[in-house]
Amino acid sequence: MTNPRFAALAFAAAIAFIAATMLIPNDYYFSAAYTVLQFVILATAWNVLGGYAGYVNFGSAAFFAVGAYSSVFLYKAVHPPLIVSIAVGTVVAGLLGMAVGYLTLRLRGVFFAIATLALAVVLYTFVVNWDYVGGARGAYILQPKDLPFGLKRYIHVLYMAMVLMTAAALVIARTIETSAIGRGLAAIRDDELAAECAGVPTLRLKILAATVSGSLMGMAGTTFPYYLSYVEPSAAFNLSYAVNTIAMPLIGGMTMWAGPLVGAVLLGTVQQVVQVTVSSEWNLLIVGVLLVVFVTLAPNGIVGWVARLRRKR
Amino acid sequence: MSEIPTALILNAIIAGLLLGGFYAAVSVGVSISFGMLDVVNIAHPAFIILGSYIAYIVNDRFGFDPIAACVLLSPLFFVLGLAIYRVYYLCFEKRGQESLRGLAFFFGILFITEVALVLVFGVDYRAVRTGYSDTTWRLGPVDFPLRLVVPFAVSVTMVASIEMFLTRTFFGRAVLAVAQDALALRLMGVDTLRVKERAFALSIATAAVAGSFLIVIQPVQPAIGREYIGLVFAVCVLGGMGSIRGTLAAAFILGLAESFTATFAGPSWAPAVSFGLLLATLALRPSGLFGR
Numbered sequence: 001m002t003n004p005r006f007a008a009l010a011f012a013a014a015i016a017f018i019a020a021t022m023l024i025p026n027d028y029y030f031s032a033a034y035t036v037l038q039f040v041i042l043a044t045a046w047n048v049l050g051g052y053a054g055y056v057n058f059g060s061a062a063f064f065a066v067g068a069y070s071s072v073f074l075y076k077a078v079h080p081p082l083i084v085s086i087a088v089g090t091v092v093a094g095l096l097g098m099a100v101g102y103l104t105l106r107l108r109g110v111f112f113a114i115a116t117l118a119l120a121v122v123l124y125t126f127v128v129n130w131d132y133v134g135g136a137r138g139a140y141i142l143q144p145k146d147l148p149f150g151l152k153r154y155i156h157v158l159y160m161a162m163v164l165m166t167a168a169a170l171v172i173a174r175t176i177e178t179s180a181i182g183r184g185l186a187a188i189r190d191d192e193l194a195a196e197c198a199g200v201p202t203l204r205l206k207i208l209a210a211t212v213s214g215s216l217m218g219m220a221g222t223t224f225p226y227y228l229s230y231v232e233p234s235a236a237f238n239l240s241y242a243v244n245t246i247a248m249p250l251i252g253g254m255t256m257w258a259g260p261l262v263g264a265v266l267l268g269t270v271q272q273v274v275q276v277t278v279s280s281e282w283n284l285l286i287v288g289v290l291l292v293v294f295v296t297l298a299p300n301g302i303v304g305w306v307a308r309l310r311r312k313r
Numbered sequence: 314m315s316e317i318p319t320a321l322i323l324n325a326i327i328a329g330l331l332l333g334g335f336y337a338a339v340s341v342g343v344s345i346s347f348g349m350l351d352v353v354n355i356a357h358p359a360f361i362i363l364g365s366y367i368a369y370i371v372n373d374r375f376g377f378d379p380i381a382a383c384v385l386l387s388p389l390f391f392v393l394g395l396a397i398y399r400v401y402y403l404c405f406e407k408r409g410q411e412s413l414r415g416l417a418f419f420f421g422i423l424f425i426t427e428v429a430l431v432l433v434f435g436v437d438y439r440a441v442r443t444g445y446s447d448t449t450w451r452l453g454p455v456d457f458p459l460r461l462v463v464p465f466a467v468s469v470t471m472v473a474s475i476e477m478f479l480t481r482t483f484f485g486r487a488v489l490a491v492a493q494d495a496l497a498l499r500l501m502g503v504d505t506l507r508v509k510e511r512a513f514a515l516s517i518a519t520a521a522v523a524g525s526f527l528i529v530i531q532p533v534q535p536a537i538g539r540e541y542i543g544l545v546f547a548v549c550v551l552g553g554m555g556s557i558r559g560t561l562a563a564a565f566i567l568g569l570a571e572s573f574t575a576t577f578a579g580p581s582w583a584p585a586v587s588f589g590l591l592l593a594t595l596a597l598r599p600s601g602l603f604g605r
Contacts, residue, residue, distance in 0.1 A: 056412075058355075060335065066576075104595055111595055112545045113355075114355070114542075115592060118546070118588040119541065121584055123584075124584075129582060241380075243420070243421075246420060250414075266407060286425040287424075288425040288428055291420075291421040292421035295404075295418050296404040
């Protein structure tokens with residue numbers, strides 16, 4: 001399938017999905033689906049750099065929070081429409097990804113991983129000390145009263161935005177995967193030195209991937225303050241985002257755009273169920289254990305596993 | 314700002330050096346595992362917190378001194394380290410997948426340890442009481458709180474003995490040789506796996522001791538391990554990969570930098586220092602101060 005056709009199909013499917021699910025009367029469905037879709041975007045974004053190029057980003061929470069806090073900042077400053085918040089947060093997080101990539105991607109891959117891990121701590125410190133966006137106390141955001149398209153509740157608007165953003169993220173990931181960029185990134189993953197020798201512009205591709213990956217993570221965070229109508233630093237920078245974002249592509253499979261989608265839908269749904277029936281701490285423990293089990297025993301994830309079964313037949 | 318009093322600066326320097334001694338104990342394990350063995354153990358801070366909780370239990374139940382208890386219990390951590398390295402080797406290093414999946418593995422261990430501690434102990438801060446917790450020696454205007462001095466002294470002793478062990482004993486030199494060129498060593502018929510395994514186990518054993526220092530210095534909660542991730546790698550990289558002396562020097566530099574930031578900009582800014590230093594080192598001199 002060509003990429004434009006895939007894009008058309010993805011957005012058509014997204015709109016059909018929205019139309020079909022709008023009839024569900026239960027509000028819980030929307031907030032649960034919102035959370036799962038948010039993880040689909042985060043996992044897909046992580047996979048652009050982590051899965052395709054093999055560079056581990058532990059700072060997903062930082063990029064997510066940058067998106068969320070850019071929305072808070074804009075809300076405090078000018079009360080912009082939601083779409084403007086989304087666009088600005090995406091760009092800011094992308095610039096952050098580019099900056100971190102530029103500083104550390106020239107070195108061994110592990111330094112990038114460590115830098116992203118530390119980045120979360122530093123941005124957290126920065127936000128806690130920044131009173132304009134609420135500091136450690138957090139900030140309140142009022143959901144707008146007037147709703148577009150005759151929708152009934154604000155969560156419907158957010159849900160709709162989330163479905164469309166998910167489609168966009170998947171289209172971007174697939175476009176990168178099937179283009180020359182994707183092949184370049186795969187070459188970097190397999191043997192960076194050989195790729196460099198073969199004329200692949202490794203640094204430029206890595207920085208590009210870091211930028212795209214960061215901006216998509218930020219995009220997922222932009223609607224977060226509106227979703228909860230209250231943000232505090234420890235919620236936006238929660239380490240569970242980083243863990244989930246890594247666990248989902250690893251469980252789903254990292255070499256294809258479908259992997260993070262499968263992993264995120266599966267793990268996200270399991271978590272919603274566990275969170276409601278057991279407790280949120282156990283829920284996190286399950287994610288951690290699944291991550292370790294999959295990474296040691298099924299290194300190619302579910303998609304890789306299915307592909308191998310198909311080949312055998 | 315008006316003139317800064319000398320006493321304030323002196324106190325900041327002493328506090329920074331004492332803190333730096335503690336940081337050396339926290340980072341020396343990573344200097345061995347990451348710097349020498351090339352095992353990127355980002356779960357190291359989680360083992361430190363585990364050590365803190367063990368010190369807490371022993372102190373709470375039996376009234377033992379936390380530091381002495383953890384020094385005596387560090388062989389347990391040594392065994393734990395052996396087991397972890399075995400799994401890591403079999404699943405990742407042997408297959409050449411350590412860069413991505415090995416990292417994710419350690420990240421998972423970090424997370425599991427943290428959540429397990431939350432499930433058992435809750436998110437409350439835990440503290441220990443020792444005979445010297447509230448004593449402070451005064452030398453003129455300068456304070457020497459014993460809850461910092463004791464960890465400092467034990468830490469510097471530990472780091473110095475590790476340096477002696479690595480440079481003076483046969484096994485220690487074998488570890489340095491693995492760090493230099495593992496392939497060459499294998500070609501000479503050395504079982505590098507066994508050397509790496511034990512060196513890694515040693516690095517985890519230091520985490521137990523560092524954990525006891527941590528809980529003597531401040532109350533501990535499962536999630537604070539994360540704050541030390543940036544710190545340990547900053548110290549390790551700044552000191553130069555695999556240099557124990559460099560680690561000690563870098564730990565003092567970082568301790569001083571944090572102490573001055575806390576004194577003049579406020580303690581809430583201190584966590585940003587290690588990251589700033591890490592980024593600056595990576596950008597300007599990735600081989601560190603004492604790097605080869």
